[in-house]
Amino acid sequence: MNYSIALKTLVVKEVYRFVRIWPQTLLPPAITTALYFLIFGKLIGGRIGDIHGVTYIDYIVPGVILMSVISHSYSNVVSSFYSTKFQRNIEELLVAPIPNVVILLGYVSGGIIRGLLVGLVVALISLLFTPIVIHNLAITLSVALMTATLFSLAGFINAVLAESFDDISIIPNFVLTPLSYLGGVFYAVDMLPPLWQTISLGNPILYMINAFRFGLTGVTDVDIKLAYLMTGGFIATLTLFSLWLLYKGIGIKN
Amino acid sequence: MKALSIRNLRKTYHNGFEALKGIDLDVEEGDFFALLGPNGAGKSTAIGIISSLVTASSGKVSIFGHDIKADNAKAKSCLGLVPQEVNFNQFETVKGIVYNQAGYYGLPRKLALQRTELCLKQMDLWDKRDTVSRRLSGGMKRRVMIARAMVHAPKLLILDEPTAGVDIEIRRAMWEMMKTVNQQGTTIILTTHYLEEAESLCRNIAIIDQGHIVENTDMASLLARLHIDHFVLDLADPLDSLPVIDGYQLEWVSDKVLNVAVPKEIGLNRLFAQLSARNINVVSLKNKSNRLEQLFLDLIDTKAKGAHA
Structure with missing residues (x-):
């Protein structure tokens, strides 16, 4: 049995799905982030001044890019897999001789590709406002890839456990968005009062955004090694949990 | 070789409902097999387990000798649903x-395209290949599902009420298609509520009710058990009242139409002789209902009475 064909079929289907509806999937982040860069970066940022030696717009670009990667890798998998469940065409996969790991890899790959593609679009939009000089390409790419992987996995778990369309909007609206905004996209942690600095250190997104910022600008509020360790640990945990859900058939089998 | 072998299969859902109570079933390779039963009897649960959509509580299922748990990929490769x-x-x-379904089964691109074209042409859907599926009629959607199930050339095809809700013309066309597929060597298991369909297509039959197999035999033996045939008589002239004929049970439908139950041991000759003697001329005669339907109802009824006794 050639599982690579099944994987390729699944990934192509997933990519084709979000490319086909590009006005809903690729265009909105371009417009939203252009407004971020214009309003926060140029109009307000010009009055804020430098943070840790870089201009305000250069400081927020990595956070805005990674925030887009997070939300789009997550939403791609959660909406695609939940729709597959809802329309019952998950049965097409369950009756076929596809191992659970291939199903997971197929959906997560779709999320990663969309997340990174949106990240690239946002990065290109940022070039209209400020030049990007990459400090460390390997860190930049690896952090973006790991972040997209982590949130694709999270989206997958959300979709598996969801029982209604409401369930797939709760996490993005009430967890992901607040954590992203409080993850140091628009400010440095040391700008917060001491108590909030300590609380912020419990936010995993803070580590990812700062690691990505380090890759692009060389500036960070956290230890990069800790950021890699934390992200890698979450990826491993969520992968095992996803495979366990598929093995038990929770949310997808009777 | 056995296309399907089920041993002591049980399923109890989380709410405590026991859908299957230890069923045994064998389907031989090349067979056209009917799996019948009333709604909620356990048919869909059994099919769900065979096709890995439902997890069995206990028991063993093999498809062409491949255990669906131990040899899952090979078992699934033999099956189309x-x-x-x-x-x-x-x-x-x-x-x-x-x-895409061909891809899920690992067919290389070129072969997948060839098989897709072949199956869509077989289902008379090639002209609709670029149509978005939600725009198709109900009958076409069912044919898409058959094409999808056949794209990897499965050795065992399970059709769960494939003709439900389609018009007579399409149903007949689908019967011909199913016969052809079976003649080409594919084993078929059919569930249907149209018992005429099972009677005319299937060679062997199992009837499931309340989680038990209540009958498992060949169609000819089952039909031979019928002692009474039901006919509809169209009369040349209107009647004033229902005639009474010894040995036959007649029923009034209208002044020119009668239903009659004919015991096989008596036959039709005596009936016609008695009608002629009463100057009642019969223009035409047809079966009132298909024979299997009567047996099916008898079997389910007997089982239900047994359960309540």
């Missing part, structure tokens, strides 16, 4: 649905 309800992506094109 046409489910009861439409379950494909309604925003996908007809060709995309079938082609």
